[in-house]
Amino acid sequence: MADKTNYHHGDLRNALLAAALDMLETEGLETLSLRRVAARVGVSHAAPAHHFPTLRALFTALATIGFERFDAAMRAARDAAAHDPASQLRAAGQGYLAFAEANPALFRLMFTTTRIDWSDPELIAAGDASYAQLAEVCAPAAEHLGIGDPEGRAALERLVWSAAHGRAHLAIDGKIPPGAEAPGAIDLTDLLLGRAMAKADTPSSSPTSPAP
Known part of the structure; x- marks a missing residue:
C-alpha cells in the first residue's frame, strides 16, 4: 500500500483531496476510487463518505x-x-x-x-x-x-x-x-x-x- 498521508484531526476532507490530486496525476483518472484514496490517507474505506458520498x-x-x-x-x-x-x-x-x-x-x-x-x-x-x-x-x-x-x-x-x-x-x-x-x-x-x-x-x- 502507498505511504499514508498524515492529516490533522478534523481536516480529513483536505487530506483526501490532496491524496486524490496526487493520485490523479500519477496514476490516472480511471484508477481513482474512494476506497483507494482512503487507503492512501490511512483511514477506513467508509471514512470519506461524510465529505464525498x-x-x-x-x-x-x-x-x-x-x-x-x-x-x-x-x-x-x-x-x-x-x-x-x-x-x-x-x-x-x-x-x-x-x-x-x-x-x-x-x-x-x-x-x-x-x-x-x-x-x-x-x-x-x-x-x-x-x-x-x-x-x-x-x-x-x-x-x-x-x-x-x-x-x-x-x-x-x-x-x-x-x-x-x-x-x-x-x-x-x-x-x-x-x-x-x-x-x-x-x-x-x-x-x-x-x-x-x-x-x-x-x-x-x-x-x-x-x-x-
Whole structure:
C-alpha cells in the first residue's frame, strides 16, 4: 500500500483531496476510487463518505480546485505581463497552456461533462471566474473588430477559448513539441488585433511564446 498521508484531526476532507490530486496525476483518472484514496490517507474505506458520498462528488471537488488554480495561473501570467491588449491576450494563453501542461489529468477532468456535477455552486463559481478572464482579454479585440453586441462578443470569446483549449490539448498529448512555433509566425492575437498593432503593443514579446 502507498505511504499514508498524515492529516490533522478534523481536516480529513483536505487530506483526501490532496491524496486524490496526487493520485490523479500519477496514476490516472480511471484508477481513482474512494476506497483507494482512503487507503492512501490511512483511514477506513467508509471514512470519506461524510465529505464525498460518491466518486462524482470527489471529482467535482477536484475540478473546483482545478478551476481555482487555473484562474490563478492565468492571473499570475497576466500580472507578470505588460498591460496592453496584445500582451494580456497572449499572457492569458500562456497561463492556460502552463496550467494544462503542469496538471494534464486534472485539466482533462475539469472539462468532462459526465464525471462531475456541473450544478454544484462552488464549481460554477470557480468556472465563471476563469471565464471572466477570457471575457476581459477578449474585450479589446472585440472593440478593435467593431463587435459590440453580446452575441458577437460571446462568439469571439468562444473562438479564443477554442484556440487556447485546442492548443493545450495538443501540447499535453505530445502533438505540438515545445518551441514548435516558427519565429515571427502569425498568431491569433495578430489576427484579432491586427498584426501591426499587436507587435507594436508587445515589443519585447518572444516570437515563440505560445498564444491563444
